[in-house]
Amino acid sequence: MQEPKTITIYSVGLIGGSIGAALKASGFGGRIVGLSSEKGINTALSRNLIDEGHPYSDLSTVVKQTDLLILCSPILTIIDTIKILGEMELPNGLVITDIGSTKRAIVDAANKYLPPQVKFIGGHPMAGSERSGPDASDPNLFSGAVYVLTPADKNDTSAIDSLSTFLRKYLRCRTVAFDPATHDSVVAAVSHLPHILASALVLCAHEREKSIPGTLTLAASGFRDVTRIASAKYDIWHDIFATNKEAIIPLIDSYINILNELKTLLSNDALKERFEEARSIKESMQTLT
């Protein structure tokens, strides 16, 4: 594809709004259309995240004038929107992407419902915030962050390259391509499992609080770091768990195996080697980010 002239952002929340803000800040010369609630449109227009706003019900009209459609809803809503798009008249050469945190279910839906003249390339920017909504939009949200692309058709390298170039230019992110199932296995390990571990630790410490009141008052910075993500709202995680539990469940088992190994080492005063291995992996990761 050539650089898109009209971009439509479907749902202008934190991520959609930040994409609009980044496009504006980076000097994107085309038109940015936002589909959102009335309140969302007003906020997005007043913050100059989009050039024009429409209600969601205008999708079938708006999409005809769109070169690049970016679906920025929660995962299950993205899948519903793909189904609805499949029943619409879509322009030749339309490129559709999304920002959902799991990719297999979304790319499967795209393969199933979208017509062949449309190119679908799944996307997952590894950036976020504890805040939400267009008011939290940040033109630098993606700056330096990894943005994963998971094309529905791996052979269409030209469309992937074009979208990748476009995102790097305007969002200043780094792009990397994975197939959808591989992406989901990876984020199960580095994002979804950590979330479950953090919540489980809060519940475990709270059990001790019930038997020893005051336990939680001794929680210092280490505990707060480990459990920070347990403060996230469940809504967005519902869709992640619903679409990736097949990858997460066996990983919980792998993790429990490691914990049992560490427990045995602990009882034998022999944790040193595995702890230093973990520390050295952490150190090698400093150079990655």
Add this chain to the structure above:
Amino acid sequence: MQEPKTITIYSVGLIGGSIGAALKASGFGGRIVGLSSEKGINTALSRNLIDEGHPYSDLSTVVKQTDLLILCSPILTIIDTIKILGEMELPNGLVITDIGSTKRAIVDAANKYLPPQVKFIGGHPMAGSERSGPDASDPNLFSGAVYVLTPADKNDTSAIDSLSTFLRKYLRCRTVAFDPATHDSVVAAVSHLPHILASALVLCAHEREKSIPGTLTLAASGFRDVTRIASAKYDIWHDIFATNKEAIIPLIDSYINILNELKTLLSNDALKERFEEARSIKESMQTLT
């Protein structure tokens, strides 16, 4: 005890040095003696953390002129020092405290080795830094932090109150008293278990990296938060694990039980209630710190 006139800090590292710095900053009018390596003494003197410095071998002389002795070494060294102190001539009314991260083994040693004319009150300031050594000293390290006291003799409330008042006045910390075994159960849940969980997550993600290269490049802020404490040096943790594994091991089992429960809920799309419980516990903790 009256407010001590001469305080001796045994080992002037991050914690010992910060105690000296805090005493100076808060206008402590007495004398601060530091026992350390030659290099440690020079640093501590040049940074005005202590008034005079001695090698560790001067302990038996220095302690005779001391009202409050603060043992700031790693846990097993503190226990060794308590044994050595038990063989020395100690002044009547001497108060000894320490800063070790576990308390049962230390207070047991104090009860076993120290003579009755000496009062031992275990201590654990819930404050630290990734840095170490007197160069990292910070007069505000304890400011607002919880400082746990675990007296060897619970009935000696006057000595406990005096030390507590002294610490709050000069370190500007909050003090709380626990018996040693209770303290160790609590920190097993809020400090030692989190450390093991963080290291296990690094090892688990690294296993996935071996099968899917690039896994760790997708680790974003959530992963970094959860695994931050896995960067700590093992040295200090060796002593913690050696003296508290009895409390940590059953807690690993409790944690695995919770993980298995969450796994079952995940497979039934029923995580919501437990996740919202964890979130609400986290929210209630905001008001604690």
